[in-house]
Amino acid sequence: MKHTRVTALAAVSLAAALSLTACSGDGSGRGSSAKGASTPPSDASASSSSPSDGGSDSGGSTANNTKPDSSGQDAQAGTGTGGTKGASKAGAKVTFCKTANLAIDAVDAAPDKTSGRINITMINRGSTTCSATGFAGVDIKDADHTSNPIERGPAQPRITILKPGDTAIFDLAYTIDATGNSLSSPTDILVTPPNETHTVSLSWPAAAGQIKGAYTDVQVYPTHTTK
Missing domain, CATH: 2.60.40.10 (Immunoglobulins)
Incomplete structure (x- = not known):
């Protein structure tokens, strides 16, 4: 009789242990799901940085467009200035x-x-x-x-x-x-x-x-x- 009770108790303990294990597995599954849920914000953060990168690219493009114009004006001004000086010198040589x-x-x-x-x-x-x-x-x-x-x-x-x-x-x-x-x-x-x-x-x-x-x-x- 005692043996039967011990066996029954052992079976109940085993079932409880299995139940705890299953609960533990669900918890870890939820944890994993939580981690997976945290991934989209990370992706969203990356995508939000893309416009920023795109903005810097656009800024770089604007800067590149500005530089040739600016250098072109400088070159033209330089040419203009050089021409004036040259004329001045020529005029100074023979009056x-x-x-x-x-x-x-x-x-x-x-x-x-x-x-x-x-x-x-x-x-x-x-x-x-x-x-x-x-x-x-x-x-x-x-x-x-x-x-x-x-x-x-x-x-x-x-x-x-x-x-x-x-x-x-x-x-x-x-x-x-x-x-x-x-x-x-x-x-x-x-x-x-x-x-x-x-x-x-x-x-x-x-x-x-x-x-x-x-x-x-x-x-x-x-x-x-x-x-």
């Missing part, structure tokens, strides 16, 4: 000849009896190289004390650079009046070198032929060198 540094003279150079021409020479007496490029301003003074501006002839200016001692030349061209009835009586030639404001007065060459027509028929041509 226009000053009237005070030029020995100016006028001579008759008519090639024949119908074509009147007066050559006006300008010698650089200064100590530096200068430019005499362009048209000189010319007025012819008449015996009645009036001054008449001379128009430019149909020609393009030529680069005329004068080293110390070099000579530039330009001419006045007109048709000679062979009748002796010319209405003009020139006495002086007023010359203002190209890009200058100071004028010199030269005597009209005595050997020059009379002007046919009016002073408006006389033309001045641009300077050039004698070399």
